[in-house]
Amino acid sequence: MDSFLPGLNKQIYKTFILALSMLATIVAACIYFDIDTHLVTRDVTAIAQIHPLSGILSNFGILLWCAAASVCFFSSALVDKADHRTFSFLLSSALLSTYLLLDDAFLIHEQLAPKYLGIDEKMVFSFILIAVISYLAVFYRIIQNTEYPRLIIALLFLSLSVAIDLLFESWLWKKIGHWEFLLEDGTKWIGISFWCSYYVNTSSLAIKGRQPKIS
Numbered sequence: 001m002d003s004f005l006p007g008l009n010k011q012i013y014k015t016f017i018l019a020l021s022m023l024a025t026i027v028a029a030c031i032y033f034d035i036d037t038h039l040v041t042r043d044v045t046a047i048a049q050i051h052p053l054s055g056i057l058s059n060f061g062i063l064l065w066c067a068a069a070s071v072c073f074f075s076s077a078l079v080d081k082a083d084h085r086t087f088s089f090l091l092s093s094a095l096l097s098t099y100l101l102l103d104d105a106f107l108i109h110e111q112l113a114p115k116y117l118g119i120d121e122k123m124v125f126s127f128i129l130i131a132v133i134s135y136l137a138v139f140y141r142i143i144q145n146t147e148y149p150r151l152i153i154a155l156l157f158l159s160l161s162v163a164i165d166l167l168f169e170s171w172l173w174k175k176i177g178h179w180e181f182l183l184e185d186g187t188k189w190i191g192i193s194f195w196c197s198y199y200v201n202t203s204s205l206a207i208k209g210r211q212p213k214i215s
Helices: 004-033 044-048 056-078 084-106 108-117 121-143 149-176 179-207
Strands: none
Touching (some): 056 179, 084 108, 084 179, 121 149, 149 179
């Protein structure tokens, strides 16, 4: 028990440090940008005074992005470090999923990048495309030994959602009105679902030492 307590105390300290660091960052941001604290601490639906189920599909999608990233981070910490390729694959998958999570949660490509960084939305999508293609090129030998059809389906639906957003949004709005949002966000939701499914499955097999293997 005594040998356990020092480790427990370290975890308690680390947790406090991380939690307090977030609060300190919020305080600094509120002071620097002159923002009322409730705008960054309260729930969005409460701030906007809208129905609590508003954005429910988007919120579920963010949860799945988070699940995929968390599982990949966790499994990368558990796999045999001697297997550098598998470790790098899982860690890179976690980082890519984390960026997609942040982009979706904070509207990076839609608002933050264009408005505050002066980067056009299409340019952000181009960066994401380059990152995904580079990721697939580097790890294709591992991916081809996983249940990759799930990843292919994920990429197809996510690409379709982006295409609707960038190329067909105005045209679809004229044709089907507000149902355009269901088409755009629905295809993204299916893509995220398959993305999460693929990485949960792949991470599970990697931890068990069954996959992925380099052929």
